[in-house]
Amino acid sequence: MTKFSKSQINQNFDDLHKPLNRLQAITEASRCTYCYEAPCITACPTSIDIPTFIHQIRSENIKGAAQTILSENILGGTCARACPTEILCEQACVRNHDQGKPVEIGLLQRFAVDTFLDADQPHPFKRAEPSGKRVAAVGAGPAGLAFAHRAALLGHQVVIFEAEAKPGGLNEYGLAAYKMANNFAQREVDFLMQVGGIEIQHSQRLGDNLSLAQLRQDFDGVFIGVGLAANHQLGIPGENLPGVEDATNFIATLRQTADKSSLPAGENLVVIGGGNTAIDAAVQAKRLGSANVTLVYRRGEEYMGATAWEIDLARKNGVVILLWAKPIAIHGGDAAAAIVLEKTALLEGTLQGTGNTLTIPADKVLKAVGQKYALADEPSLDLAKGKIWVNERFETNLPGVFAGGDCVHLGEDLTVQAVEHGKRAAHAMGRYLFTISALEI
Amino acid sequence: MTNLHCNIAGIDSINPFWLASAPPTDKYINVKRAFDAGWGGVVWKTLGIDPPVINTSSRYGVHHDRSRGILGINNIELISDRPLAINLAEIEQIRREYPDRVVIGSMMAPIEKSAWQELAVKIANSGVHGLELNFGCPHGMCERGMGSAIGQVPEMVEQVTRWVRQAVDLPVFTKLTPNITNILWSAEAAQRGGCHGLALINTVNSITSVDLDLMAPTPTVDGKGTHGGYCGSAVKPIALNMVAEIARNAETKQMTISAIGGIETWRDAAEFIALGASGLQVCTAAMLYGFRIVEDMKAGLQNFMAEKGYAHLDDFRGKAVANTVDWNDLNLNFDSKAFIKQAQCIGCGRCHIACEDTSHQAIRFDTNSQGLRRFTVLDDHCVGCNLCAHVCPVPDCIEMRTVDNGQPRLTWPQHPKNPLRTDVPVSKNTEV
Incomplete structure (x- = not known):
């Protein structure tokens, strides 16, 4: 039984932030001081020239603003929606100091990119002369797409091999629905593909029907951007009961269901974890109509991976956040019915169970305790911290094989970071291909 | 207790705020609403000889700032387009209903003695307190030999002012156009003609924008545009200078000035009074916000006066005139440096990029290991130009501090580097 009507549920997954209209955008843009060597640029992993694009909005050169954004970040539309701006560009905004409130950079970026896309203009970037090189990207997520676009601009022919049925990676399957309303992920991929020279092959999974060795033979260069496809498990009794699933799976199902009111909303839903995935799962469960949603995290709020803004969003949506508790068992007959939690405490610097337990009803348990690199059995790639090792040029230990995004050991697991990795890897691969060609001559 | 009561060219007014001759003073209902809102007086929209003029549809152009605030507007409207008799009857009515408020009749006629004198007498008979001669309108009327076509020729200014003075026994204001090379020539001409007061400035000739789709200046009338009269906040600096030029000129400094030009707040009003204005006329601000804006003009002016200890407007009228001098009277030994308050x-x-690119490379930019950006003034390079303090988005963050360099006052005529030096500086020891 859900407490929302069908139309209400679908409305619940509409844009969380309403986009700015033209007047709002120009007014907000006028708050920007047009800083010199602006701190927001430094704070942006893709180094978008933020003061310039905001100035362009102010001068009503919206097309120019979109070009400024997209030239550094071809997925600027998704990043405008999904970036935790509160810990990136907006945190660095100087307006925090005198007005106590940053310029709404994310919303302005969305305004510029959306206005540009809505105008249905020709693709704004031109490819270089054909380089004669063919390169492959594994994974059509943010890293692979950004790599492919930049490689295509450099004149290469690109084939993307994607495991899933749709491109986009987390943009399509992983971000909360209310951040990516109106099928934006696919719309953005369509726009990106307009550059030309990129082909996507679906249902191609590395380590399954796709081999790295073969790719290295068939292509001049390979970029791996496979993300983190596996989930950490709880390792507790009852974990395999029906009703217990990975939060990423829950979110992917929700994202792929057009009429979200057709999905069952658990009466008592428990999310385990403290990151943004946990928040995305909990808030969406609440918006789907679950009566009681409890987010359980084993430490205090200050240790949560989710940003303060996301935690606040969860509370505003009626999610109960239970801190200093960890799951020790899931009970139930045919399916999950309750979860046993043990209170925790920091004793002499280590997190320990206190022996005090509580049991709460849980007909659905979502696990969001982190994702991990899933191709650890690809023996030829060196790993670091359980992920693919790369140097500062995003080269793996294999010549001609580059990697970026969440699957490499560098940087934070952010969409915008993945875009930057893909972009830089494309340039690094370009230099590599050029050097190899020169040696061959 | 402060008091805004004042006397302008012999006319008593409960406050110095009059509405200028323009659309807001076009007819009875507007003027009634203005008086109910608290305005001290109005200059009725310019009256001409029948038949009335025809006005266009599409009359105003605009110069917006980037937040859709209005820096200035221009207009291509002509004088009153209603029959003279209707205007005069309404003036009589408003005079009866609001005996403590001032009504001035603005007028314009072809350059013929009889035309000006007959119209002046008719308007005077309606009971106005005075007349204002519109020599300023820079669009339309000037093409018919009126408005600024008269105001731009000092001899005509003098002649027409004299004709009207001979015809009526009322205070006469001559309204000056800013579209000239030297405001003093027309001010002195008006004085010779015998005016009781000057009203300035009229609007500035302008094109506010070009419609890039129609490829025509705005406001467009059926695909074509014409230059119009620019007014509002943007023209205030021009008006302040012209008022000051008259107020500090030996020949004209005794003249009564009714100041016009971008007055939007009490502060604007106080600035014009400090430069010698006796009265103030407002139009654009009322057109943008309605007549209610006079409330803050009055209250703000009174609060300012109370804070400074001025009981009457006369207590600070013209106080900034003596400090408005020729460049040659500025002290070249004065030295100030920018100081950035780090907190x-x-x-x-x-500040850094403005100084680095366009001034004197006097602001250093350092980033420390924590990424903290610090800007510091290099005193040796700073010439005290104020640019950094102006571009800084935080009020009072950059302060211009006077350097006590122990040097005596030294002007250009006294300066050793002046090849035409005539004056020898007074030594510091002998200075009183």
Whole structure:
């Protein structure tokens, strides 16, 4: 039984932030001081020239603003929606100091990119002369797409091999629905593909029907951007009961269901974890109509991976956040019915169970305790911290094989970071291909 | 207790705020609403000889700032387009209903003695307190030999002013156009003609924008545009200078000035009074916000006066005139340096790039290991130009501090580097 009507549920997954209209955008843009060597640029992993694009909005050169954004970040539309701006560009905004409130950079970026896309203009970037090189990207997520676009601009022919049925990676399957309303992920991929020279092959999974060795033979260069496809498990009794699933799976199902009111909303839903995935799962469960949603995290709020803004969003949506508790068992007959939690405490610097337990009803348990690199059995790639090792040029230990995004050991697991990795890897691969060609001559 | 009561060219007014001759004073209902809102007087929209003029549809152009605030507007409207008799009857009515408020009749006629004198007498008979001669309108009327076509020729200014003075026994204001090379020529001409007061400035000739789709200046009338009269906040600096030029000129400094030009707040009003204005006329601000804006003009002016200890407007009228001098009277030994108050600095770098690119490379930009951006003035390079303080988005963050260099006052005529030096500086020891 859900407490929302069908139309209400679908409305619940509409844009969380309403986009700015033209007047709002120009007014907000006028708050920007047009800083010199602006701190927001430094704070942006893709180094978008933020003061310039905001100035362009102010001068009503919206097309120019979109070009400024997209030239550094071809997925600027998704990043405008999904970036935790509160810990990136907006945190660095100087307006925090005198007005106590940053310029709404994310919303302005969305305004510029959306206005540009809505105008249905020709693709704004031109490819270089054909380089004669063919390169492959594994994974059509943010890293692979950004790599492919930049490689295509450099004149290469690109084939993307994607495991899933749709491109986009987390943009399509992983971000909360209310951040990516109106099928934006696919719309953005369509726009990106307009550059030309990129082909996507679906249902191609590395380590399954796709081999790295073969790719290295068939292509001049390979970029791996496979993300983190596996989930950490709880390792507790009852974990395999029906009703217990990975939060990423829950979110992917929700994202792929057009009429979200057709999905069952658990009466008592428990999310385990403290990151943004946990928040995305909990808030969406609440918006789907679950009566009681409890987010359980084993430490205090200050240790949560989710940003303060996301935690606040969860509370505003009626999610109960239970801190200093960890799951020790899931009970139930045919399916999950309750979860046993043990209170925790920091004793002499280590997190320990206190022996005090509580049991709460849980007909659905979502696990969001982190994702991990899933191709650890690809023996030829060196790993670091359980992920693919790369140097500062995003080269793996294999010549001609580059990697970026969440699957490499560098940087934070952010969409915008993945875009930057893909972009830089494309340039690094370009230099590599050029050097190899020169040696061959 | 402060008092805004004043006397302008012999006319008593409960406050110095009059509405200028323009659409807001076009007819009875507007003027009634203005008086109910608290305005001290109005200059009725310019009256001409029948038949009335025809006005266009599409009359105003605009110069917006980037937040859709209005810096200025221009207009291509002509004088009153209603029959003279209707205007005069309404003036009589409003005079009866609001005996403590001032009504001035603005007028314009072809350059013929009889035309000006007959019209002046008719308007005077309606009971106005005075007449204002519109020699300023820079569009339309000037093409018919009126408005600025008269105001731009000092001899005509003098002649027409004299004709009207001979015809009526009322205070006469001559309204001056700013579209000239030297405002003193027309001010002195009006004085020779015998005016009781000057009203300035009229609007500035302008094109506010070009419609890039129609490829025509705005406001467009059926695909074509014409230059119009620019007014509002943007023209205030021009008006302040012209008022000051008259107020500090030996020949004209005794003249009564009713100041016009971008007055939007009490502060604007106080600035014009400090430069010698006796009265103030407002139009654009009322057109943008309605007549209610006079409330803050009055209250703000009174609060300012109370704070400074001025009981009457006369207590500070003209107080800034003596300090408005020729460049040659400025002290070249005066030295000031920018000082950035670090606690207030938000780190935007605007001061740095303005100085670095366009001034004297006097602001250093350092980033420490924590990424903190710090801007510091290099005193040896700073010439005290004020640019950084102006571009800084935080008020009072950059302060211009006077350097006590122990040097005596030294002007250009006294300066050793002046090849035409005539004056020898007074030595510091002998200075009183």
